[in-house]
Amino acid sequence: MQENENMNGFEFSIIIPVYNTLEYLDQCLQSAVSQSVDHIPYEIILVDDGSTDGSAKLCDDWALKYAQIKVIHQKNQGLSAARNTGIHHARGRYIILLDSDDAISAHACRDLYQITKDKQYDMVVTNLKFIFSEGEEMLKHSDWGNEHVTDGKTFLLRELQRHSMHMAAVLQVYRHSFLLERSLSFRVNRLHEDEEFTPRVFLAATEIYVSDLCFYQYNRREQSITNRKDLYQNVHDLYENLKELDCLYDMEQEPLRSALKESLLEKYLYMYAKANVCEKRYDAIRNKAFVKGKSRSWKNRIKVLLFTVNDTWYCNISRKKG
Numbered sequence: 095m096q097e098n099e100n101m102n103g104f105e106f107s108i109i110i111p112v113y114n115t116l117e118y119l120d121q122c123l124q125s126a127v128s129q130s131v132d133h134i135p136y137e138i139i140l141v142d143d144g145s146t147d148g149s150a151k152l153c154d155d156w157a158l159k160y161a162q163i164k165v166i167h168q169k170n171q172g173l174s175a176a177r178n179t180g181i182h183h184a185r186g187r188y189i190i191l192l193d194s195d196d197a198i199s200a201h202a203c204r205d206l207y208q209i210t211k212d213k214q215y216d217m218v219v220t221n222l223k224f225i226f227s228e229g230e231e232m233l234k235h236s237d238w239g240n241e242h243v244t245d246g247k248t249f250l251l252r253e254l255q256r257h258s259m260h261m262a263a264v265l266q267v268y269r270h271s272f273l274l275e276r277s278l279s280f281r282v283n284r285l286h287e288d289e290e291f292t293p294r295v296f297l298a299a300t301e302i303y304v305s306d307l308c309f310y311q312y313n314r315r316e317q318s319i320t321n322r323k324d325l326y327q328n329v330h331d332l333y334e335n336l337k338e339l340d341c342l343y344d345m346e347q348e349p350l351r352s353a354l355k356e357s358l359l360e361k362y363l364y365m366y367a368k369a370n371v372c373e374k375r376y377d378a379i380r381n382k383a384f385v386k387g388k389s390r391s392w393k394n395r396i397k398v399l400l401f402t403v404n405d406t407w408y409c410n411i412s413r414k415k416g
Contacts, residue, residue, distance in 0.1 A: 105242055106203050107186030108138040110194050111176030113143040119152055125197035127160050131170035133208045138163045139180045144170030174280035175288045179271060184328055189268040195313055202309035209303055216299040218267040222310040233260055238304045245348055248301030254353040261292040264310050285328050290335040325369040332365055333379045352390055359388035365398055367412035373403045
């Protein structure tokens, strides 16, 4: 079939992994089924990842009421595996990722369709809104002005140079066939999956549309993965991601390679200080050689110097500043 044909009639597949989010699931699903579109067909794929709190039944209840909802039940395998399952079963031309404790605006599909109709962008880049108990905050990429269309590597370089490159996978809307043709999936059994997935996707993308849309509402919860006090698994998995990306970035050309490498340095040093990796239990993750040759700015060179001289000092000083 031709690339611009849609055999199944869906423009969008909204993929929602679900795992023990009963308290938030109704609000999430209400936002998904309440899209202000009559002529733009879309489907909602709920991937129940072995929930034990009643979320699985709630998914089935919603599917009985709304024909566009499809439910897939699987054994607990984690967020990455659930997203991969949704992408595999999706029938829409573009993929919208939505976490089950978040929400999207009522005009998400309508506004996205104005960009994607009759186009073959690999991705549409958007912004998102953080929802806190005390207020809201925007997470935005830099201002591209009239430069709406570019390639993934150009976008990466510019955003890294402007310190506005965000790795959250939900910030992008993905052309389904692009993901399948380039074998782009989430790494399973690992936390911080977006940190590993997002750079690979941008490096593979030849045409992306940079938009000012902000339809995603990200609810910050105290019990989320990123707010856990025991950070060992987080640190371990993030370090594994950074090591793999380090090898991947070796294949890129300058100046992108240096910008990517320095971004790894900044993530590693931030992780090191936040989790106090100088503690003995992190011995397998302590790797001073990882930071060598990655700093370009004077600020990072000073950080690396302090870190290599005494990582305990570095952690103490950074934690006091933070």
